Amino acid sequence: MSAGTAAARAETPAARPAPPADSAAGPVVELSGIEIGFPGVKALDGVGLRLMPGEVHALMGENGAGKSTLIKALTGVYAIDAGSIRVDGQEHRFSGPAESQAAGISTVYQEVNLCTNLTVAENMLLGREPRRFGRIHTRAMNRRAAEVLARLGLDVDPTSTLGSHPIAVQQLVAIARAVDVDAKVLVLDEPTSSLDTDEVRVLFDVVRSLRDQGVAVLFVSHFLDQVFELSDRMTVLRNGRFVAEHRTAEITQLELVQEMIGRELEVLERLDRQPADPAAPAAEPVLKVVGLGRSGELEATDLALHEGEVVGVAGLLGSGRTELARLLVGADVADRGEVQVRGRTRPWRSPRQAIDAGVAFSSEDRRAEGVVGDLTVADNMILALQATRGWLRPVPQRTKDELVRRYIEALDIRPADPNALMRNLSGGNQQKVLLARWLITEPRLLVLDEPTRGIDVGAKAQIQQLVAELAADGMAVVFISAELEEVLRLADRVVVMRDRRKVAEQVNDGLEVSDVLRTIAGAGESAVALEVVPDSEEAPRA
Amino acid sequence: MPDVRALLRSSLVWPVVALLALVVLNVVVNPGFLSVRLQDGRLYGSVIDILRNGAPVLLVALGMTLVIATRGIDLSVGAIAAISGAVACVQIAGSNQESAAGTAIVAMTTALAVAVLLGLWNGFLVSVLGIQPIIATLVLMTAGRGLAMLVTDGQITTVTNPTFKLVGAGFFLAVPVAVLVALVVFGATALLTRRTALGMLIEAVGINPEASRLAGVRSRTIIWTVYVFAAFCAGVAGLMIASNTSAADANNAGLWIELDAILAVVIGGTSLAGGRFSLAGTFVGALFIQTLATTIPSIGIPAETNYLFKAVAVIAVCLLQSPQVRSALAARRTTPSRAKAGAPA
Ligand SMILES: Nc1ncnc2c1ncn2[C@@H]1O[C@H](COP(=O)(O)OP(=O)(O)OP(=O)(O)O)[C@@H](O)[C@H]1O
Ligand SMILES: [Mg+2]
Numbered sequence A: 001m002s003a004g005t006a007a008a009r010a011e012t013p014a015a016r017p018a019p020p021a022d023s024a025a026g027p028v029v030e031l032s033g034i035e036i037g038f039p040g041v042k043a044l045d046g047v048g049l050r051l052m053p054g055e056v057h058a059l060m061g062e063n064g065a066g067k068s069t070l071i072k073a074l075t076g077v078y079a080i081d082a083g084s085i086r087v088d089g090q091e092h093r094f095s096g097p098a099e100s101q102a103a104g105i106s107t108v109y110q111e112v113n114l115c116t117n118l119t120v121a122e123n124m125l126l127g128r129e130p131r132r133f134g135r136i137h138t139r140a141m142n143r144r145a146a147e148v149l150a151r152l153g154l155d156v157d158p159t160s161t162l163g164s165h166p167i168a169v170q171q172l173v174a175i176a177r178a179v180d181v182d183a184k185v186l187v188l189d190e191p192t193s194s195l196d197t198d199e200v201r202v203l204f205d206v207v208r209s210l211r212d213q214g215v216a217v218l219f220v221s222h223f224l225d226q227v228f229e230l231s232d233r234m235t236v237l238r239n240g241r242f243v244a245e246h247r248t249a250e251i252t253q254l255e256l257v258q259e260m261i262g263r264e265l266e267v268l269e270r271l272d273r274q275p276a277d278p279a280a281p282a283a284e285p286v287l288k289v290v291g292l293g294r295s296g297e298l299e300a301t302d303l304a305l306h307e308g309e310v311v312g313v314a315g316l317l318g319s320g321r322t323e324l325a326r327l328l329v330g331a332d333v334a335d336r337g338e339v340q341v342r343g344r345t346r347p348w349r350s351p352r353q354a355i356d357a358g359v360a361f362s363s364e365d366r367r368a369e370g371v372v373g374d375l376t377v378a379d380n381m382i383l384a385l386q387a388t389r390g391w392l393r394p395v396p397q398r399t400k401d402e403l404v405r406r407y408i409e410a411l412d413i414r415p416a417d418p419n420a421l422m423r424n425l426s427g428g429n430q431q432k433v434l435l436a437r438w439l440i441t442e443p444r445l446l447v448l449d450e451p452t453r454g455i456d457v458g459a460k461a462q463i464q465q466l467v468a469e470l471a472a473d474g475m476a477v478v479f480i481s482a483e484l485e486e487v488l489r490l491a492d493r494v495v496v497m498r499d500r501r502k503v504a505e506q507v508n509d510g511l512e513v514s515d516v517l518r519t520i521a522g523a524g525e526s527a528v529a530l531e532v533v534p535d536s537e538e539a540p541r542a
Numbered sequence B: 001m002p003d004v005r006a007l008l009r010s011s012l013v014w015p016v017v018a019l020l021a022l023v024v025l026n027v028v029v030n031p032g033f034l035s036v037r038l039q040d041g042r043l044y045g046s047v048i049d050i051l052r053n054g055a056p057v058l059l060v061a062l063g064m065t066l067v068i069a070t071r072g073i074d075l076s077v078g079a080i081a082a083i084s085g086a087v088a089c090v091q092i093a094g095s096n097q098e099s100a101a102g103t104a105i106v107a108m109t110t111a112l113a114v115a116v117l118l119g120l121w122n123g124f125l126v127s128v129l130g131i132q133p134i135i136a137t138l139v140l141m142t143a144g145r146g147l148a149m150l151v152t153d154g155q156i157t158t159v160t161n162p163t164f165k166l167v168g169a170g171f172f173l174a175v176p177v178a179v180l181v182a183l184v185v186f187g188a189t190a191l192l193t194r195r196t197a198l199g200m201l202i203e204a205v206g207i208n209p210e211a212s213r214l215a216g217v218r219s220r221t222i223i224w225t226v227y228v229f230a231a232f233c234a235g236v237a238g239l240m241i242a243s244n245t246s247a248a249d250a251n252n253a254g255l256w257i258e259l260d261a262i263l264a265v266v267i268g269g270t271s272l273a274g275g276r277f278s279l280a281g282t283f284v285g286a287l288f289i290q291t292l293a294t295t296i297p298s299i300g301i302p303a304e305t306n307y308l309f310k311a312v313a314v315i316a317v318c319l320l321q322s323p324q325v326r327s328a329l330a331a332r333r334t335t336p337s338r339a340k341a342g343a344p345a
Helices: A002-011 A067-074 A097-102 A120-125 A136-153 A167-179 A197-212 A223-229 A252-260 A323-327 A352-355 A376-387 A397-410 A427-439 A459-473 A484-490 A513-520 B002-009 B015-030 B048-068 B075-093 B101-128 B133-152 B163-168 B177-194 B197-205 B209-214 B219-245 B257-267 B281-296 B303-321 B322-329
Strands: A029-040 A041-051 A054-061 A081-087 A090-092 A105-109 A185-189 A216-222 A231-240 A241-247 A286-293 A298-305 A312-313 A336-341 A344-346 A358-360 A444-451 A477-482 A494-496 A499-509 B037-039 B041-042
Touching: A002 A097, A029 A067, A029 A286, A041 A054, A041 A067, A041 A081, A041 A216, A041 B101, A054 A067, A054 A223, A054 A252, A067 A185, A067 A216, A067 B041, A090 A336, A097 A105, A097 B048, A105 A167, A120 A136, A120 A167, A167 A185, A197 A216, A197 A223, A223 A252, A223 B048, A231 A252, A241 A252, A298 A323, A298 A336, A298 A499, A298 B322, A312 A323, A312 A459, A312 A484, A312 A513, A323 A358, A323 A444, A323 A477, A336 B048, A352 A358, A352 A376, A352 A494, A352 B075, A358 A427, A376 A397, A376 B075, A376 B197, A397 A427, A427 A444, A444 A459, A459 A477, A459 A484, A477 A484, A477 B219, A494 A513, A499 A513, B015 B281, B015 B303, B048 B075, B048 B177, B048 B197, B048 B219, B048 B257, B048 B281, B075 B101, B075 B219, B075 B257, B101 B133, B101 B163, B101 B219, B163 B177, B163 B219, B177 B197, B177 B281, B197 B209, B197 B219, B209 B219, B257 B281, B257 B303
Parallel strands: A041 A241, A054 A216, A054 A231, A105 A185, A185 A216, A312 A477, A312 A494, A358 A444, A444 A477
Antiparallel strands: A029 A041, A029 A081, A081 A090, A231 A241, A286 A298, A286 A336, A336 A344, A494 A499, B037 B041
């Protein structure tokens, strides 16, 4: 929460963004002096932003800097306390998202908020369904949706229910919905947080073509590479204040990070993980699965997880990496194979059984499967611990305070208020709270599905560091991420998934991203895969 | 004036204001409304009557609060109250020592055991079979009165047992026993939910069932428990009602009490969408409902329009609690569209 020296800078007249030199036309959106306060927090304090037609503009800042809040001010979700919003030079006071939509602003929010029980097509065209004789013309709707999905290179059945798809596909559907309207301004709040390289490619192509048609795109991402690749200009926020506006070409990543965090970035020492010694006499694995699978989701899979070892899981979207995680932790029930905990076969039919065996699972779908929005940060943190103790033995207040304080500090959660409501935290900070929930249970095996989603650069390194330390202390970790660099940095072994089965298991002795990519793509599989897992024929059939 | 703002935001303030408004209205119409007198070691007065007659609603509403917090609803509580009263009365009437204290105690224990069994049934349907709560409890709501009829053989069973009579109509230390019982259950519930982790776990299950399941919360047990508790509370309420009239009326005992209870919960600020619950709010809500019921005839509104009047009062209180109206009143920062289940972007 330290504003530091840079806050002083932000108070200078420079707080008004200078108009970019090369703009012929005026800005399509101009925000100035925006203030928004919540009880106890000043989320935005005099922030300005200019969006030019035909540019991609990145909005940068740490977790909790106020990016999503600024976007919600622009889209009418929050009323502003002060400042002005101009669209096409005309002053607006939006009193709801519908009005901002009518003004030509189309938005994808950070947390996918579609209706999971409607179909993909219904979600995409909700509110503007094609009609015939006054009734919704379902066939036309599905056709229209299919066209847009095809344009995004998405192979999704428009008539399937949205909830049956993984979060990444849901995110893509939300994007498809937003790009399908003729908008002057497209706002994307962390659209790529759960996407793979390929989907990111496609999305970027779509964004570029929209930009070339003159659409202004406002874009939030914690992936600096993506920001530098895609954006033309950027605005940096810190602690709810405007810090600077830049042409992307005129700033380096290092300078940008410094502006975001307001100080020099300590040189992040490369994670020097001492890989768990593969030659060590294989002690009993913490968890071993034999032929574990579930029809339609994962073919029979063998995997052994050892103390002190980080196993990375790589694979494309839909390759079965999340399905594997869910079966490992009892979130879904396997219909074949068995689970052994320290050599003993165990029934594995609920998360609770897994938790009791010392297995913790942080889901990729933070909003639906993690956050308990109306409870406090403290209650969210101790939820899993409390659940294992049972309702009759509440975690003593002192222990609770102590644990919560420790993890708020260790993970730098902001606001550092144990009694803040979880739903009022920024996305990245919620993710940290969920990590804390599981660390508090002191698991023997920690299964992390996209644990750094939506987390800013500084905190990401911090979390990777933490995972390395936990493993050094003897915890077994399964680390799933769409970001291969991150997987390779941490993992001792890498499991590669394709088409809902494990296709390779490789020891990470200096693996390169390209090696793994090749295995994922299936090219030269025999050459790269060190231990190709026997096909599922051997696995016991249910 | 940050304090006033904070107060206006607290969920309890509007129910309390509404209750006070009703009381004031009553005092205007009937200046003796608040007076309480002691006679023969018993307290008498309109307020005491409201408390005593409100005890069953309060009890049922307590159970309903926890059920609603888990995103459920229990429509069968009125029927369970009727069954409980029927079981107790039939047992007392059929005993050869009809006025003995032991008979009453055995009969009431049996009645509560039956209520708990019915709660187990509801909980089973909801938590194990996964039937929608409104449907699952509708089964017993409709079939339950038939069951009560079977128990009483279709007759209104009257009993004469002084011990049984105590529960609904008796006094202890000048205070009606029914009020004491309701207060004890209220206190016990508050302790049980807020001093243990039960309340937090119930809320977690109500707010995000899937996240709770993945965090290891035994939501099935928790949901089952709240239905049993709701049925137990309804059982006690049924005993009070039967005891008050010394009779079991399978058709009319506890009729529509489930609706009063749901209203009390909602007025008290617990959302039907589940999650955070407020027992104190339910307490105020139950008092409001009961006070309203006595106000309507006393200010000269014809009994036929009773329900209409009640509906208007309830709508008013609910409006006062709606985020939209409150944000307009308290000039809060968010626009209405920020409602939790906001429309898709
Ligand atoms: N409804 C709310 N009530 C109270 N505080 C809020 C609310 N919404 C946001 N905040 C606070 O405002 C600040 C800015 O949050 P915001 O969501 O805009 O951050 P962000 O820059 O999008 O972060 P992230 O990168 O983690 O998504 C945070 O301190 C957050 O806790
Ligand atoms: Mg955000």
